[in-house]
Amino acid sequence: MLQFLLALLLTLTTALANVEKTIFLAPTPSPFSSSSNITPDLSDLGLDLLSPENTIFRTKLNASFPSPANPEGTESWFLLEGLNPGQRYEVRVCWLATQPTSFTLSTYPLDAIIDDPSLLASISHFSSARVASVDGNNPKEIVPQVPNSHHAPSRPLRRTQSRDSDSVLFLRIHAAADYFTNEQRLMENVPPVIADVILDPFLGNVFPKSLVPTACWGLLVGVAAIGIARWVVKEFGRVILHGIGSKSAAGSTEKKGQ
Incomplete structure (x- = not known):
């Protein structure tokens, strides 16, 4: 998208x-x-x-x-x-x-x-x-x-x-x-x-008729932007959690090795 x-x-x-x-x-x-x-x-x-x-x-x-x-x-x-x-x-x-x-x-x-x-x-x-x-x-x-x-x-x-x-x-x-x-x-x-x-x-x-397509287009872009923002936040959170998990696993391995 x-x-x-x-x-x-x-x-x-x-x-x-x-x-x-x-x-x-x-x-x-x-x-x-x-x-x-x-x-x-x-x-x-x-x-x-x-x-x-x-x-x-x-x-x-x-x-x-x-x-x-x-x-x-x-x-x-x-x-x-x-x-x-x-x-x-x-x-x-x-x-x-x-x-x-x-x-x-x-x-x-x-x-x-x-x-x-x-x-x-x-x-x-x-x-x-x-x-x-x-x-x-x-x-x-x-x-x-x-x-x-x-x-x-x-x-x-x-x-x-x-x-x-x-x-x-x-x-x-x-x-x-x-x-x-x-x-x-x-x-x-x-x-x-x-x-x-x-x-x-x-x-x-209240609203000029000619601006209806522009308003609809703006609404569509706004909805798409919200969807993309949520996807970015989700992916960013997943990357952070994956990094934390990898660091925890590495720490556990080092302890076992000692």
């Missing part, structure tokens, strides 16, 4: 990556704020979607160095849909350590987007830029950087029907370059960051 574990450890590889995350409870569906007379056609926004059926999305997130206008870098918007109201979820951004970036994740319910003019303008401008830049044959094309704006949305949101059971959230990801280099090109034009955006539900609102 010891040889098997050693061989297994030799086959393990190290993944150099960074992770940033946010944890939240899915909101309970509720009527839209009475202060707003419009509701958005979410499918018309053209945002990338994450749901319990589609939990992982690989993309390229635009980033920029922090500035007075954008202290947290460049923003990107995603839509989280099909959530179970009241359930705890985690959204993670995983990216290579070779692309030093600082990420800030925030989630907003639909009411908050509609009631906050700055958020509404931000997501509307991002949506407009995305729809204008995405080619029909390349739906994952990178969205160009769009500055934040606190003016009225350039693209009107239309009224639509939504099911009472729907629980949706908007996810905003800020990406700020976190490096310094003597290469002027990289300082002037920050390359997009290849990242995985992951939606992970919690089991019983």
Whole structure:
């Protein structure tokens, strides 16, 4: 068994990556704020979607160095849909350590987007830029950087029907370059960051679902380690007892010889 574990450890590889995350409870569906007379056609926004059926999305997130206008870098918007109201979820951004970036994740319910003019303008401008830049044959094309704006949305949101059971959230990801280099090109034009955006539900609102295999593997290794430790102690004790017995037998033989 010891040889098997050693061989297994030799086959393990190290993944150099960074992770940033946010944890939240899915909101309970509720009527839209009475202060707003419009509701958005979410499918018309053209945002990338994450749901319990589609939990992982690989993309390229635009980033920029922090500035007075954008202290947290460049923003990107995603839509989280099909959530179970009241359930705890985690959204993670995983990216290579070779692309030093600082990420800030925030989630907003639909009411908050509609009631906050700055958020509404931000997501509307991002949506407009995305729809204008995405080619029909390349739906994952990178969205160009769009500055934040606190003016009225350039693209009107239309009224639509939504099911009472729907629980949706908007996810905003800020990406700020976190490096310094003597290469002027990289300082002037920050390359997009290849990242995985992951939606992970919690089991019983306690444990992330994606960590279940890791927990099972850790439990298996722990049980194996306990078994090996007991075997080592047993063998060590046997060797000691054998040594004591051999010494006693040798002493008895010497006495008889005298």
